[in-house]
Amino acid sequence: MKTFRFIIPVILLILSASSAYAQDSRAERKARRIERREARRIERMVLDSLRMSQMEGDSVNIGYGYVKKKNLTTSVSKVSVRQRDINGYTSIGEYLRGRVPGLMVTKVGGSYKYSIRGVNSINSSTDPLFVVDGAVVMDIDYLNPSDIQSVEVLKDSSTSIYGTRGACGVIIITTRRTLD
Incomplete structure (x- = not known):
């Protein structure tokens, strides 16, 4: 009887320890899987941000090529449009208003009027030149x-580089379709 009393608790202890070990190992495996999944997700986020910074980076389109911002000697303002920021805007004119120094955007009737650094001429047009994906266009309200x-x-x-057409400034727009 004494042996039986001793063996049963030992067997119960062994069984509970083995099931606890199995549960611990399952929990550990699950934790490792979650850690690996999170590490891959973080790695993807870092790689995506590096790609984006290399793609748009500190380079600016100046009409005849891209120049690093640190090597730029002219007055150029770049606005990178993020999808989450553009939601709620019906026109690019609304979005640009107040984001670019020296660019005045006013709504005249149903369209927007753009002026860079004020009125430059009394007799001729004071509208800047619009370049969308390398093509000169008259207006950008349709975008x-x-x-x-x-x-x-x-x-x-x-x-x-744009000659007299660019005398009142140039607004260069790159669309997402161009980059795809």
């Missing part, structure tokens, strides 16, 4: 704001 990737506003000598 869907969620299709726009970035907007560069050229203000001084960097507009010389």
